[in-house]
Amino acid sequence: MKNTTAPRFATPASSPAPGRAVRLPLFLALCLAICTSLALALGQTPVAFAQGEKMSQRAKAPTQSAAEAPAALAAPAARPAPFEPGPLKPLDSAIAVRPGDPAPNFALPAILPGQNGHGVVRLSDYRGKKNVMLSFVPAAFTPVCSDQWPGYHLAQELFDEHNTQVLGISVDNLPSLHAWGGQMFGLWFPMLSDFWPHGAVAKTYGVLRGDGTAERSLVIIDKTGVVRFAKSFDINTRPDLGLIMNELAKLPK
Numbered sequence: 001m002k003n004t005t006a007p008r009f010a011t012p013a014s015s016p017a018p019g020r021a022v023r024l025p026l027f028l029a030l031c032l033a034i035c036t037s038l039a040l041a042l043g044q045t046p047v048a049f050a051q052g053e054k055m056s057q058r059a060k061a062p063t064q065s066a067a068e069a070p071a072a073l074a075a076p077a078a079r080p081a082p083f084e085p086g087p088l089k090p091l092d093s094a095i096a097v098r099p100g101d102p103a104p105n106f107a108l109p110a111i112l113p114g115q116n117g118h119g120v121v122r123l124s125d126y127r128g129k130k131n132v133m134l135s136f137v138p139a140a141f142t143p144v145c146s147d148q149w150p151g152y153h154l155a156q157e158l159f160d161e162h163n164t165q166v167l168g169i170s171v172d173n174l175p176s177l178h179a180w181g182g183q184m185f186g187l188w189f190p191m192l193s194d195f196w197p198h199g200a201v202a203k204t205y206g207v208l209r210g211d212g213t214a215e216r217s218l219v220i221i222d223k224t225g226v227v228r229f230a231k232s233f234d235i236n237t238r239p240d241l242g243l244i245m246n247e248l249a250k251l252p253k
Contacts, residue, residue: 091234107123109174129223133165136214
């Protein structure tokens with residue numbers, strides 16, 4: 001006689017055990033919630049966490065908000081500090097021109113004011129038109145020089161009152177003077193380069209120092225081309241503007 005009773009523990013495949021269909025979705029939902037919480041705690045998206053992405057593999061570039069980015073790009077670069085040479089020997093030459101002497105003519109390449117770029121400036125260009133003050137300075141980007149010429153820039157009206165053209169002269173080359181002028185935000189007078197032959201004009205006027213730089217010297221020349229004032233100052237200090245204006249006031253109108 002055949003046994004027609006189904007196996008005691010057999011369960012038809014088409015008939016899942018009661019409650020299993022409910023417990024499995026709940027278990028998966030619980031796992032998903034745990035994974036999501038862990039991912040958020042680690043700073044990852046749930047998808048990245050599920051795919052096994054690690055924080056150490058992510059790019060570590062600094063983040064910046066959209067509002068901060070334009071401000072950072074627009075922020076101007078800090079101006080470099082002037083070169084500090086330290087105290088120098090006050091004088092290292094003997095000035096070669098005296099009041100009453102005809103001023104030696106010269107032609108030097110120059111950085112011109114405004115947007116005029118560069119060109120050649122001749123002392124004779126001002127003969128019969130303007131008085132001229134030659135301002136020899138030792139070197140670009142040094143503290144006293146970087147204070148002296150901007151001071152003359154601010155005093156333009158005073159020089160105009162005395163019909164006087166300032167000519168700044170340095171033994172630096174044109175690219176250096178161009179960069180220095182930009183650091184000083186531009187000047188109303190030209191910056192002349194006595195670079196090559198090195199210091200030739202400074203030597204002619206007797207203001208070339210033994211180290212190849214120029215003295216801190218002023219030479220005032222009237223409209224007829226005659227020297228009216230000439231002096232080398234302590235290289236470590238700026239000449240007094242009041243003294244300059246007093247000497248310009250002595251010139252014929």
